[in-house]
Amino acid sequence: MNPNYSQQWYFKKEDLLRTPSIHSGYTYEQEKIDRAKGCSFILTVGMTLKLPQVTLATATVFLHRFYMRRSLKDYNYYEIGATCIFLATKVEETGRKMKDIVVTVAAKASKKDDMQLSEGSKEYNKWRDTILYLEEVLLEAICFDLTIEHPYQCLLKIIEKIEGSRKLAQTAWAFVNDSLRTPLCVIHKPHVIAAAALYLAAKLTNPELIAADSDTDMVGNEKSNNSVGNWWNHVDATIHDIEEVSIEILDQYSAMAPTGKAVTAPTKPSSEYRPNTPNNPTSPQPQFNTPSYYSDGGSGTTAAVGNSNGNGNAHGLAQGVRMEQ
Structure with missing residues (x-):
């Protein structure tokens, strides 16, 4: 076992009752559900992009670390999940084109798998700009610590x-x-x-x-x-x-419900999600000048x-x- 695990990222179980999200009004159960939703979003997007399991695992660890330092009330789990995927593909050297990431993220967040999103459209630019902006926020929150052991x-x-x-x-x-x-x-x-x-x-x-x-x-x-x-x-x-x-x-x-689907969080709408819209003011508004064990990587x-x-x-x-x- 590696004795040099970064100790700053290991907390006591009771620390989960004192997270930024809970301090901003979430209950423990609500935060647990929304974290799980963010992770499920990462896995769904990642499998569509055919990312290796290690990349998806790295992205989910980034998400959990982020929410130990920042609140779900301020940063929506779809946006952070998308950003974690973007960063993880760099860290694990499994890069995907920004266009492919944005199109997949937008489709999964809006629950429209057949969504046609053209590069340069308003919706495309919103997601792209949000991911690029939040990448810096994410890196700062995780102290630029990109070393993860799974x-x-x-x-x-x-x-x-x-x-x-x-x-x-x-x-x-x-x-x-x-x-x-x-x-x-x-x-x-x-x-x-x-x-x-x-x-x-x-x-x-x-x-x-x-x-x-x-x-x-x-x-x-x-x-x-x-x-x-x-x-x-x-x-x-x-x-x-x-x-x-x-x-x-x-x-x-x-x-989980008998169907195997996660129970819907009581604090989040089940409708489609778009980044940084008036109905979803969850993240600080960025200002822009211009708008294996398995053969497939074990996913x-x-x-x-x-x-x-x-x-x-x-x-x-x-x-x-x-x-x-």
Whole structure:
């Protein structure tokens, strides 16, 4: 594990109750939902642009770090999400044309996938100028710290050491992807998130992996006769931390409707979004002089991972884990 993680970006869990958004009137639940919406927006735009999973992960970490320093009331999550994608493509050297980013962002934000947006149009210029302006705001908020470590590399190293199956790896990878919608990346270090994702994946695909040296496993279940021992000895994480992160990952699914869609935030309109319009004065108005583990980079989430009962979405996976506990 890397002992040189930038400590300024790891907070105590109770710090999530004192964020700028909460100080400006948000509740904890409202902020959690809007952060998740911003992350989902990043993932949706990123998959349309065919960006690697690492780039999407970097963008979501930027978003979570940003909102530890700035308020959702002042900076809309669509605008910041778009800006995080733009910056992440530079950092991860997976650049896309500004035109492609703007057109995709505008279409997804307006919920019109067939939207025809011509370069130089008023709407196009609004999005382009907003992204370019907010890039400086984002960089300042994250202190120009562009170094980010993700759980993926650690996860694959652990799986290699324990000779885990491809199914185990894919399921754990999917849980890591879903963890991006939560602020876990600013609370726990990457290797702890990797261990928790592997723990949840093992509960579904290979339960004997989670058996401990004692007569019971991490959550008190009786030890399996074919136990392979404490696999978590391969990571610098306590059982308590692994369990805590596992619960946090699962908790996000409890906020999902039976269809698997996130519950709509009570403080945000569900209508289409346009940047910097009178109806959406969320961001300071900029003044302008002129208007793998997978072969594709692992961009899939748990929605792409099936389980034994045929339910391939994250909500179904979470239910499976809870049933076994």
